[in-house]
Amino acid sequence: MSDAAEAPADSQVPVDQEARDLLERVVATPSPSGEEGAAAAELVEFFESHGREAWTDAVGNVRAPADDSLLLTSHVDTVPGDIPVRVEEHDDGSDVLWGRGSVDAKGPLCAMAVVAVRTGVSFAGVVGEEVDSRGAHHLVAERDAPDAVVNGEPSGWDGITLGYRGLTAGRYVHTSESGHTSREEANAIQSAIRWWARVEDRYETDEYEPVFEQVTTKPVAMDGGLTEDGLSVEATMDVQLRVPPALTVDDVQETVVSELAGGTVNWYDEVPPVMVSPRTEVARAFRVAIRDVGGDPRLLRKTGTSDMNVFAGAWDCPMATYGPGDSDLDHAPNEHLPLRDLDRAVAVLERVASDFTEDENDD
Template sequence: MSAEVAPDEDARDLLEDLVSIPSPTGEEREAAERLAAFFEDAGREVWLDEVGNVRAPADDSVLLTSHIDTVPGEIPVRVEASEDGIEELWGRGSVDATGPLAAMAAAAVATGVSFAGVVGEETDSRGARHLVADREAPDAVVNGEPSGWDGVTLGYRGFLAGEYAVETDSAHTSRPEPNAIQTAMAWWSRVADAFEVGGSDAETPVFEQVTAKPVSFEGGTAADGLSVEAGVEAQFRIPPGESAADIRETVEGAVESGEIEWREPIPPVMESPRTEVGRAFRVGIRRVGGDPRLLRKTGTSDMNLYAGAWDCPMATYGPGDSELDHAPNERLDLAAFDRSIAVLKRVCEDLEE
């Protein structure tokens, strides 16, 4: 049974303030300033760097870091009791990832470890990319994303995005030759078939699969009326053991006409549960009355970038039910938020020894 933990009122105030400040990607400044003020009030050195990250370096035995930005969407901010009597904070970002962000800020102030709140995670991870280019590796990293207060995430799939474009001469629609829109549709059908999991692989966990997903499809007659154009923006999740190069080769092999422009990939990551960070979380969660759960996520996070750049142990942790990420009913159990701070404090104290 989980332990009762006294609420940290300053942390709860920070959480509610941050959730109340809209901070979709590209509009994080006001939330970043509120976060920086929390560290200033605690007497900590803090600043906003050139990309907008909140930087509060200190004891580098561990770096606590989470993202400031959220996806768009307005959810009225309020505290309500659920049908089970659980006190919950509703609002965009309460789970992904303002809850983990505020918990980490509170734990960093309480223990004196380093902290960074980064921008842009929901799009291009520009904050994390800048962070790894601008500072030395810490001794350990705890990245903030919802895992549940008694869970710790050790693995994420990687990410690859690209845009396919094709053009054909315009022609009367009675002609049988495929136009660019049909060509693009046929290309995507071949890509989907190439990555379909079935037969003997039907029981393969999603974490171990390549997931191919179109996220936008555009097409029509060009402005000059002389051609038909089509474009597909596609995303691919890369499991451990697969590479972006292999996925690109498969996707490009499905192209009969047109071309693909690729973006920089993010590699997958799978950390061992036997590292100092994994051990510290197992101990910390048990001390707060939980039964530790070790997780693998099918998405991608900034931890992928940290693992690719820094040779140190790491994990991802934070309060919140990840099923509510980006959802219209996003809400955070406040008692679980309090317990997550207690776990983070114990983890930091353990790693500081």
């Protein structure tokens, strides 16, 4: 949608130069998972320059606690990829920032940092979301639940994400005796392939069923062959399955294991699915704020997994996920963010945060 088509929002939201400058600095500071330190330091400096106490904790999260009526949190890390950082000025007067993380999720992250210093709510920039959510796990272990949470991921400035599928990941391992390839008996490699085919058949769905409601299956690595002594054939396969809210991780793991005809599966990661009500205080505040800024709120469900899954599993409080950017550009080689969307997202988040701090003051 062009800026001209969004005139109602443009007329109400001025250019937010502070947010744009912070985002450009943070995007220009590479932070692939495991190397978030420099970008985290930029955020700490930003908070300190506004008189807010901030630090990095034991795992590298940026912590800036304050008014816990609302916690704004997003992730500092990105997937690998070098996209030259630049701002393109278009003929229609709009500016677009290119760079790894501009959408996933430094746009949401920097919008939240700016709103946190303006409204006095709590903030956390977490590490490792793209790998194992270690920052989010550390956060929920180290602090009490806030009154409400907004997790930062791209939803579009007028979108509110209320649901994510869960995830389970495991490694299949099987060994068989070596033998001539003319033998009828299946070797470990064949057993692995046949097992995974049975798993995929179990989760074959009607083509019209929404992906969000499906279990989707994905092999992510496979290795096999003769052992060094030549006496056995080994096979390993790393697999991931996405879990819809209608099922639990245990449900899916039990089904996968039931299809074994030899070998074992060792589960090494599991994240429960999450689906929150559109009637919570957080969802309501976003609907009001988006309309105030000139938008028509969209309620979203994502087929992937995010730190919101971790927070929902640990904290019994209202929450949602929000942030500027087109999620179709997550991890993409053409990742970019229209800066007018950043301006709008900051305006929306500021209204939401102010709503919660005002409610706290009324109490």
